[in-house]
Amino acid sequence: MNELVSGYILAVEDSLVQAKRLEYFFKKHQFDYRIFSTAEEALVYIGKRVPSLIISDIIMPGIDGYQFCRQVKENPSTSTIPVILLTSLQDPNDIIRGLQAGADNFITKPYDEKYLLSRIEHLINNKSQIEEGVISLKADPINLRYRGEEFKITSGRRQILDLLVSVYDTAIQRNEELTSIKMKLEETNRSLLQANEDLDAFSRTVSHDLKSPLAVIIGFTSAIIDNPESTVSEEERGYVKYILESALEMTQLIKDLLAFSQSGRLDLKEEELDLSDIANDILGGILLRYPDSKPVVKIESNLKARADNKLMRVVLDNLIGNAVKYSSKTESPEIFFGKKEYFGKDLFFIQDNGAGFEMSKADKLFQPFVRLHSGVEYSGTGVGLSTVKRIIEKHGGEIWAESEPGKGATFFFTLE
16 A cells, blocks of 8 residues: 555545546555545545545535535544645635635646645645644634625635645646647637538538449449359459458448547437347347357346437447457457446446456547557457547546456446
């Protein structure tokens, strides 16, 4: 375990993706930790076991981060615990409310891991000095009037200084980012309308002008290969087969590009769906694409969700198709589509025991045209998962993956 923190770090985060990111951070730096989705659950656990440090989101259902921090600081048995609040810092009132609640630090999302680690180290050192009596938290209340409101600040000078320094660090960082963004924004805005027009024109061209000649190529090459009376030599037949495979790959690329370009602009037609039925319905077509693979596919029954039927077919076709593809070279491929409860939400997952990938590359998974495996190992266009991510986010959900090379992968997603 990490020697910096003698106890454990408690985190409160209602976002599944942010909670997984914190979990990854804690594991990477070998911290003992507990993560809760609500402040109410966290307070119950703190009553049983006091943490060394607390990291909390601010906007949460029920008790928010400020109220949670205040309750921790007002309790004599937990008042010295450093509290870091995760925030966007979009309103100056955030700073006042943080001071009023007794917070020790603000960290903005998305946060830098090195900065978060440095803040943890700094606050843990402060905590040790407080417990040794080197630093005092006692201070006379400060009455502050801001924007017509009265605020009573009870934080000690050291707490106020630490919090204001963290805010200043954030302001400097944001200013540098804004300076860079400002230089690009006007050019981006000018390009955006033209890009959308070009995309519509491209989609129309692809749907007709490119698919039509490819269909001719596929038809004639298939006829040559399937004709038992053909006089072409085996070498020539190999050439024709290569042309056919290339044409089929191009057709799939066109299909994926069209799906990707349209996925962000389609209107949702949500209805009550049984994802189990959809998965079973499309499974036969997926297995036909990989005739050499004979996976054992288990689909949990009664996987209910409210979503767009057509778009969820695209999602499941991609995710189950990838599971079949990347487990096709496994001796006994197994695939499972199921659901579990996670942080109070339905969490769907598709698991395989295939090739897997390095988690350090997980951020690239959903980028268009990025592939973690070469085309020689596994065919593909690198667009499918980008489309899936757009569709899931259009439903108000989240998607991520966990994997290990040689031990398969599991893709998780939620739907709001």
